[in-house]
Amino acid sequence: MPLVAGVDSSTQSCKIVVRDAETGELVRSGSAPHPEGTEVHPDVWWSALQDAAAAAGGLDDVAALAVGGQQHGMVCLEESGAVVRPALLWNDTRSAAAAADLVEELGRDVWAEATGSVPVASFTVTKLRWLAEHEPESAARTAGVCLPHDWLTWRLSGGDAAAGSPSGGVTGLDALVTDRSDASGTGYWSPAAGDYRPDLLERALGRADVVLPRVLGPVDEAGRTPAGALLAPGCGDNAGAALGLSAAPGDVVVSIGTSGVVSAVVDAPTADASGLVAGFADATGRYLPLACTLNAARVLMATARLLGVDVEALSKLALEAPSGVGGLVLVPYLEGERTPDRPGAHGVVHGLTLTTAEPSYLARAAVEGLLCGLADGLDALRAQGVPVERVLLVGGGARSEAVRRLAPVVLGHPVLVPEPGEYVADGAARQAAWVLAGGGAPPVWDVAGTVAYDAAADPAVRARYAEVRDLTER
């Protein structure tokens, strides 16, 4: 029984699972934190990966591994492989004006047609435009551009970012690889055509003569580690979660991590010119339309902090207040917002009265506000023709009982909550097992202990939220 490992290098931490390649049984796991901030040097991800691997008992005995990671982050590399500047993450909104310019220049329809998505500040293409405009010297030194999971896969294959180190030449920039799912979040790769769009790269950066990672198919080999383990292509974290959950058409995955994501695996590419749904690719050769908010689990953390409690107590408080919270609404745009595209927005609490000025009311307003943003995402997916049969709730925020119990009320659909786990890392491990075994489909692994939550929908919650949401600035 060979072992495989899956890595989730996410916004807040690096998580690793080691599983039996055939049965999927969890053998060991470990994690290590990432620092706060929306600008992070990739070396930090590398050392967190080492720490997480050590916490998981090491990776020496795994036959194959794959890296799933936070999407979109701009990693610029010099010719030598050295990192040009700290990476700008998906939740860094400094490129909002660049995004608006790029959309203005070509039009929403052209972007949607070309890449499946209308770029917002999260997308790599807008970060490259920002770099060209604000740090031309860094832009000029950039010889290659990749994403967080690409960079970690490259490091695992012996790619050495320490310029001038004796091992620096083991694998150069031309050894960079990525996969369809993460390439589809760059803004310069077409999921429908399966090709890069150098014209869009050039439009953003001012030149197209940079090395981009080779885009691998779902079961292509990405190389080997120096210890001999097979490397699978890896994937963006949302495609990883879909694979870890064995999501099939009809399943919608709602993930409440740092980001709030509503996504689904479908057979044909989407192109939503409204920009609400990003038309990404998945990790199995299909597609992954996705609506993503900047504000999710940390809204609960921030509200708990305001109330001087922890997230468990916040959950208990939220369940003490009535549905709709007497008109108290919390619009959770604490980091600006991406869906809807309001990068300059702030969070808003609206509807304070002597009755609603209660800790339990604020707690429930936070949970309802977070879920209303996701319900808007679910509607946007439906509008793209995505079938909604099962809704699966995952991510750190899905550990909250209040989130689980209020989700059906706000989403207007029952939810299934799989046993708390690391589904992105599981998806990466499953991909590694697939590449190891070969064949037309990933190995069948069970998803353990799913619990169903159902409750009557309360459409008034969303109606009141929509009134206040539309008072927020862009």
Ligand SMILES: Nc1ncnc2c1ncn2[C@@H]1O[C@H](COP(=O)(O)OP(=O)(O)O)[C@@H](O)[C@H]1O
């Ligand atoms: N019981 C809980 N209730 C609410 N939030 C929780 C709970 N447990 C963990 N979280 C939150 O989940 C988040 C981490 O979720 P995760 O899916 O690992 O995020 P990411 O993948 O973006 O790093 C943290 O913000 C943490 O506070």
Ligand SMILES: O=C(CO)[C@@H](O)[C@H](O)COP(=O)(O)O
């Ligand atoms: O930007 C997106 C998807 O488009 C985010 O989903 C990031 O991929 C970060 O994910 P988490 O760290 O929240 O899992």
